[in-house]
Amino acid sequence: MHYAIRVALTVALGGFLMGFDASVISGVVTFIEPEFNLTKMELGWSVASLTLTATLAMMVSGPLSDRLGRRPVLKIAAVLFAISAVASAVAPNFMTLVAARMLGGFGVGAALIIAPMYIAEIAPATMRGRMVSFNQLNIVIGISAAFFTNYLILRLGQSDFAWAEALRLGEWNWRWMLGVESLPAIFYFGALFAVPESPRWLVMNGKEDDARRVLEKVTDSVQAEADIRAVKASLHAERSTESTAFRELFRPAMRPVLVIGVLVAILQQITGINAVFFYAPMIFEQSGIGTDASFMQAVLVGLVNLVFTVLAILFVDRLGRRPLLGAGLTGIAVCMLLLSWEFGSAEMNPKIILVGILGFVASFAISLGPVMWVLFSELFPNRVRGLAISFVGLINSAFSFSVQLIFPWELENFGNSVTFLIYGLFSIIGLILVMRLLPETKGKSLEELEAELVGD
Secondary structure, three states: OHHHHHHHHHHOHHHHHHHHHHHOHHHHHHHHHHHOOOOHHHHHHHHHHHHHHHHHHHHHHHHHHHHHOHHHHHHHHHHHHHHHHHHHHOOOOHHHHHHHHHHHHHHHHHHHHHHHHHHHHHOOHHHHHHHHHHHHHHHHHHHHHHHHHHHHHHHHHOOOOHHHHHOOOOOOHHHHHHHOOHHHHHHHHHHHHHOOOOHHHHHHOOOHHHHHHHHHHHOOHHHHHHHHHHHHHHHHHHOOOOOOOHHHHHOHHHHHHHHHHHHHHHHHHHOOHHHHHHHHHHHHHOOOOOHHHHHHHHHHHHHHHHHHHHHHHHHOOOOOHHHHHHHHHHHHHHHHHHHHHHHOOOOOOHHHHHHHHHHHHHHHHOOHHHHHHHHHHHHOOHHHHHHHHHHHHHHHHHHHHHHHHHHHHHHHHOOHHHHHHHHHHHHHHHHHHHHHHOOOOOOOOHHHHHHHHOOO
16 A cells, blocks of 8 residues: 555656646746737737647547556656756747747646556555545645745845855746756656556556556555456457547447536636636736735645645545535635625725635635546546546646636736636536536446446
8 A cells, every 4th residue: 555655646746747837837927928028818828838738748648658658658748847947947038938838738738647547547446536636736736836936036036145146046037937847857757767557557458467566566466366357357348349449438328427527627627727826926916915925925825725635635535526526616606706706896805815816726626626637537437548538638728728828818808807707607507517417436446437337
């Protein structure tokens, strides 16, 4: 068990890099908008461009991992993270910055899909929800680290420290914000050499002895044999069909799980989480506080996100996926409607804005944040899991791209109040649909879930 947890935590470092890479731009936009003289749509593009290539990566990372293995794809992602960080930091103009960010997006897409897939395939059924949530925990730690390093670099750039002046932290603040990611990326690449290949992938590719050795480190030999038999049985049942064909996703038996996966993928983004994460300092500044205070409040966003993600990990296998989603979506709706009301009031109160944002982040972190990836790892049959997770991940990322791209334009043309009202209405609709369609999946093996949800 300890071995499985250690391996899962190592693989989940990809989530840290994804969270850091995606949210570090929240501090950068404040400085690149005037430096590069950007329009609001160009500003949105500087944020969303990473997600565009992440979306493309999701189309191929699952099938590619089925061919090459989970671990090699994660190593490629680590290299892309490092190169992107350095290239972004030294970018001489807007187009170069966007190109460097887009390169990192390929790493984001691969890590976002493959890390939870790998963890689900090595985790015991009784611990799977919690262990898959390690990836989401690392994502929020990465988000928190980005908010904190942004604030720290901003403050150090204003200090009188000789070393800070020598590094030109004041003049190159946004460049340092982007460049520091290269350090954890290099560490992740090295750490992956101590991680075995997924036992399920090994069985799928005829390496049963290797799979047994890995599984015996995760559990006892009896359970390892049972797991191998279960995987082989599901593989044998599908050999008569073209199991990885795209049309497999759309046969009638797959429709219920596919509808649920697509619904949750859209809902996670259309309620506005990445608008808040990637533009947090901008939102707080519009409530009437200064730049330093807005960066500090963004740090609070990261901390609240971290705390409530930990709570989600503790409760996802106790309470189940469905109750957490219900409670979280209710909180998201209430907080978004509160923000809409407050931004539309004549006497805006920055403290209420802060409470609304933190409440929204807390509600998301205990529900849609980790639970979506747990569900993705559970809903789909083994024969199409890589392709299916790539497909719903693609939809999730596409909606994320749209939200990030148009958010500055929405604020300029609709105003904060209407923008947050739209997010609140989407969350209410999502709550109704989730409560009607989603079954509970906790405590069941992947093979049991396949028999129950897909049948044939």
